[in-house]
Amino acid sequence: MSTPQERFAQLQLxxxxxxxxxxxxxxxxxxxxxxxxxxxxxxxxxxxxxxxxAGLEMDKEEAKLAARQVGLTIFSTIxxxxxxxxxxxxxxxxxxxxxxxxxxxxxxxxxxxxxxxxAQVWGQDLGVGVRSAVGMGxxxxxxxxxxxxxxxxx
Amino acid sequence: MSTPQERFAQLQLxxxxxxxxxxxxxxxxxxxxxxxxxxxxxxxxxxxxxxxxAGLEMDKEEAKLAARQVGLTIFSTIxxxxxxxxxxxxxxxxxxxxxxxxxxxxxxxxxxxxxxxxAQVWGQDLGVGVRSAVGMGxxxxxxxxxxxxxxxxx
Amino acid sequence: MSTPQERFAQLQLxxxxxxxxxxxxxxxxxxxxxxxxxxxxxxxxxxxxxxxxAGLEMDKEEAKLAARQVGLTIFSTIxxxxxxxxxxxxxxxxxxxxxxxxxxxxxxxxxxxxxxxxAQVWGQDLGVGVRSAVGMGxxxxxxxxxxxxxxxxx
Numbered sequence: 001m002s003t004p005q006e007r008f009a010q011l012q013l014x015x016x017x018x019x020x021x022x023x024x025x026x027x028x029x030x031x032x033x034x035x036x037x038x039x040x041x042x043x044x045x046x047x048x049x050x051x052x053x054a055g056l057e058m059d060k061e062e063a064k065l066a067a068r069q070v071g072l073t074i075f076s077t078i079x080x081x082x083x084x085x086x087x088x089x090x091x092x093x094x095x096x097x098x099x100x101x102x103x104x105x106x107x108x109x110x111x112x113x114x115x116x117x118x119a120q121v122w123g124q125d126l127g128v129g130v131r132s133a134v135g136m137g138x139x140x141x142x143x144x145x146x147x148x149x150x151x152x153x154x
Numbered sequence: 155m156s157t158p159q160e161r162f163a164q165l166q167l168x169x170x171x172x173x174x175x176x177x178x179x180x181x182x183x184x185x186x187x188x189x190x191x192x193x194x195x196x197x198x199x200x201x202x203x204x205x206x207x208a209g210l211e212m213d214k215e216e217a218k219l220a221a222r223q224v225g226l227t228i229f230s231t232i233x234x235x236x237x238x239x240x241x242x243x244x245x246x247x248x249x250x251x252x253x254x255x256x257x258x259x260x261x262x263x264x265x266x267x268x269x270x271x272x273a274q275v276w277g278q279d280l281g282v283g284v285r286s287a288v289g290m291g292x293x294x295x296x297x298x299x300x301x302x303x304x305x306x307x308x
Numbered sequence: 309m310s311t312p313q314e315r316f317a318q319l320q321l322x323x324x325x326x327x328x329x330x331x332x333x334x335x336x337x338x339x340x341x342x343x344x345x346x347x348x349x350x351x352x353x354x355x356x357x358x359x360x361x362a363g364l365e366m367d368k369e370e371a372k373l374a375a376r377q378v379g380l381t382i383f384s385t386i387x388x389x390x391x392x393x394x395x396x397x398x399x400x401x402x403x404x405x406x407x408x409x410x411x412x413x414x415x416x417x418x419x420x421x422x423x424x425x426x427a428q429v430w431g432q433d434l435g436v437g438v439r440s441a442v443g444m445g446x447x448x449x450x451x452x453x454x455x456x457x458x459x460x461x462x
Contacts, residue, residue: 023416024423025439029400031342031460034185036401039440053410055292092183093190095302097442100292102207107294108177115178131179132193132302134251135292138363138408138443140415148403148440152185188339209446246337247344249456254446256361261448262331269332285333286347286456288405289446306339 004085004121008075011120016043016073018080022140028081035088035151037077039097041143042069051142054135055104058144063098066144067113074114074149075121089154091118091129097146100135107133114147158239158275162229165274170197170227172234176294182235189242189305191231193251195297196223205296208289209258212298217252220298221267228268228303229275243308245272245283251300254289261287268301312393312429316383319428324351324381326388330448336389343396343459345385347405349451350377359450362443363412366452371406374452375421382422382457383429397462399426399437405454408443415441422455 002010021027021038029036042050054063078085096111098104111133119127129150139146156164175181175192183190196204208217232239250265252258265287273281283304293300310318329335329346337344350358362371386393404419406412419441427435437458447454 023420023439023441024427024436025402026436027438029438031400036438038438039442092185094179095440097440098292099443102292102445103296104292105295107292112177119178128178128180130181130183130190130192130302131177132249132251132300133177133294134193134290134300135253135294135445136442137256137289137291137445138406138410138412138415140441140443141413142411146440146442148438246339248333252446256446257450258446259449261446266331273332282332282334284335284337284344284346284456285331286403286405286454287331287448288347288444288454289407289448291410291443291445 008085008121013072014045015076016045017047018076019043019073027077033153035153037074037149039146039148040070040073040077041146042066043073044069049141050144052144053099053101054110054144055101060106060109063110063144064113067110068117070145070147071114071117085121087154088122088151090126090152091122092152093129093150094131095148096131096133097136099139099144104135107135162239162275167226168199169230170199171201172230173197173227181231187307189307191228191303193300193302194224194227195300196220197227198223203295204298206298207253207255208264208298209255214260214263217264217298218267221264222271224299224301225268225271239275241308242276242305244280244306245276246306247283247304248285249302250285250287251290253293253296253298258289261289316393316429321380322353323384324353325355326384327351327381335385341461343461345382345457347454347456348378348381349454350374351381352377357449358452360452361407361409362418362452363409368414368417371418371452372421375418376425378453378455379422379425393429395462396430396459398434398460399430400460401437401458402439403456404439404441405444407447407450407452412443415443
């Protein structure tokens with residue numbers, strides 16, 4: 001049996017530096033056995049943000065990659081605050097918010113970019129929680145995706 | 155004293171088939187005494203979706219009926235996963251998201267379509283939780299309403 | 309050591325009357341040690357609402373003041389339901405929703421209007437939780453900001 005951190009290592013992906021909060025909030029907070037994670041944007045490994053409205057400035061494939069990058073950014077916050085991805089037992093809840101044109105439709109496809117990453121690391125059962133995937137009128141600095149999540153501690 | 159399931163039966167409403175997830179998520183997840191329910195859309199009993207933007211392609215009365223249909227769709231997920239509406243003790247939290255024109259205003263009126271149904275089944279105290287009712291720029295496949303919820307187990 | 313209620317008194321701010329729900333929901337619900345607070349709008353002390361889209365009908369400074377007014381409105385609901393701001397031990401989670409033009413960017417700056425108030429009352433550690441700050445396509449009655457929150461009981 002491999003651990004979440006070992007499964008992540010096998011993906012050979014690079015984490016961005018965990019972003020400093022853009023306002024007055026904590027990136028992550030543990031209350032009893034639940035881990036609350038703030039809304040994260042798609043931070044590249046060079047520190048830049050993936051920006052642009054889905055359905056307008058980028059297509060659903062590019063937006064899905066942005067959601068995957070949000071997942072990696074959340075990983076960086078978990079590792080920085082809890083030491084390793086092994087600190088998480090399961091995904092409880094994901095709110096996936098896509099910065100989208102008014103007629104955009106495939107929000108679930110986009111947010112799968114993050115959800116598939118979570119499932120690869122924590123497994124098809126524990127790595128999959130409840131979720132909403134919805135379209136926002138705007139997001140900070142025009143980032144393409146913002147995702148907040150609740151996890152359960154290991 | 156009637157049960158929630160008995161009170162639902164008295165309404166003589168028909169549940170849709172619980173929808174399969176449109177992405178990588180669970181429709182419902184129990185963590186300790188809380189029941190987390192994914193964002194649900196308005197699924198008709200024939201399996202089709204109620205679509206269209208409130209304030210643009212449909213008025214507030216039609217949108218309220220869509221929110222009621224979301225409530226029925228959530229019921230179908232609860233029954234499929236927990237056996238009966240009696241498995242729920244109380245409504246804790248509802249996030250009601252309306253796919254609306256930028257100048258739409260009566261979001262609370264629309265989401266009442268779901269909240270009134272919950273109150274009929276679980277009662278005016280236990281069937282009423284906290285809530286936000288807000289307007290999204292877009293929703294998956296242009297559905298009119300998406301609602302996620304947290305309940306407490308009986 | 310001053311209490312949250314004493315620190316609020318030192319700010320010499322006036323609370324609005326706690327608003328009656330605009331639909332079928334409770335303003336606040338306690339489940340075990342968590343306090344769930346419904347989405348609140350910016351209610352002035354005269355009972356009127358601060359309305360208008362950020363980036364269109366008002367700038368980011370005015371929108372930040374609206375977010376601060378939402379914080380005061382949440383305070384009024386806490387005091388009305390739990391007796392005092394001392395009933396809250398810590399801020400767990402804030403969802404800050406800005407009614408914004410599609411090209412609006414400084415959502416975190418706006419929501420800081422509420423978060424700074426929370427930090428003044430409950431302190432830089434306990435008064436700061438996780439947060440998402442995002443842009444909605446529309447909000448009820450065209451209010452500028454709606455915020456829902458989860459707190460931990462003292």
